[in-house]
Amino acid sequence: MATVSETLSDQGLARLTADMDPAMLALARRHDPRHGADLWGRPEGWASLDLRTPPDLGFGTAVDALAEDINALRPFSHLPIRPMKPFKLATDTQDGGRALKCLAQAVYYESAREPQLGQEAVAQVVLNRLRHPAYPKSVCGVVYQGAARTTGCQFTFTCDGSLARAPQPDLWLRAQDVARQALNGFVAKGVGSATHYHAQYVAPYWAPTLVKMKQIGAHIFYRWTGPWGEPPAFTGRYAGSEAYLSPAVLGGLDPRTQGLFDTEQMEVPEPRRITLALGGEVRTYTVVDPLALGSDRTRAIGTLFAPRRKPTPEEIKKINESLAAMEAAPPAAPPPPN
DSSP states (O other): HHHHHSSSSHHHHHHHHHTHHHHHHHHHHTTTSSSSOOTTTTTTTGGGGGGOOOOTTSSSSEHHHHHHHHHSSOOOOOOOOOOOOOOOOOOTSSHHHHHHHHHHHHHHHHHSSHHHHHHHHHHHHHHHHHHHHHHHHHHHHHHTTTTTTTOOOOGGGOOOOSSGGGOOOOHHHHHHHHHHHHTOOOOEEEEEEEEEETTTEEEEEGGGGEEEEEEEEEEEEOOOGGGGGSGGGOOOOOOOTOOOOOHHHOOOOTTTTGHHHHTTOOOOOOOEEEEEEEEEEOOOOOEEESSTTTTTEEEEEEEEEOOOOOOHHHHHHHHHHHHHHHHHHHOHHHHHHH
């Protein structure tokens, strides 16, 4: 076939294949060494993507018109958007004043020219992260997480030089008002438990891994999948210390996006496995800690969830006594014949 494809023209090949039955023709085309154009427009090597690196299908993080087309193809979730509980922090204290500044910076540099609802949604995302177990427990910690990383930061303005530009006074006052009301208990119900967002003209690789919730202005908002994306999971408590941004925070990453692929920066504990025999069939299962990062309580074949707590000695003693009593009890008499 290689010789044929090298020596015959397309017209000659057409004459040669005209006498082939459909099955023979399909087999010949399957083994044709010539590289024809992919009718789907997929990049070369699409069938062997390495999932250890962020899959980009040849274009990485798409921008502009291509990104808008991609975002339009990804539907919004029909799951309900549940509002969060109010968060209140006095802004007349030292910690509160710093938190107000950091939150106002996030609102200004991320959404200064967005509508009011869009700015409120950005503030809500910051506070949602603060209360989620996966993120720092201060407002400034959330905003500046990853600011020292070479691979990027959580809020772009903290590492792209935007802070060198002085804010416009009127827009800055507006951002401060939005931040102040957020710290005074205002809840942006429209974005619920959202912890991520991006501009509509950007299509990041992590977007398909999250629940696409809603678009407000130029931003599309997302939440974590499964129970860890629902309000009951947001159990983190505010820790204060706004002035202290530790190296761990400044070099931190998002465990749901960068953390999935940055294995050099995070320790992944070895999973615990058990082997069970049932009905003559032996299977090995992975025991997943439901409290561990990313261990959503969802049903999955081959996965067991560990209990939330170990039984107490009293509970163990009671169980053993019950089992002993069952073993010591005489067998039940068979039912009388009919």
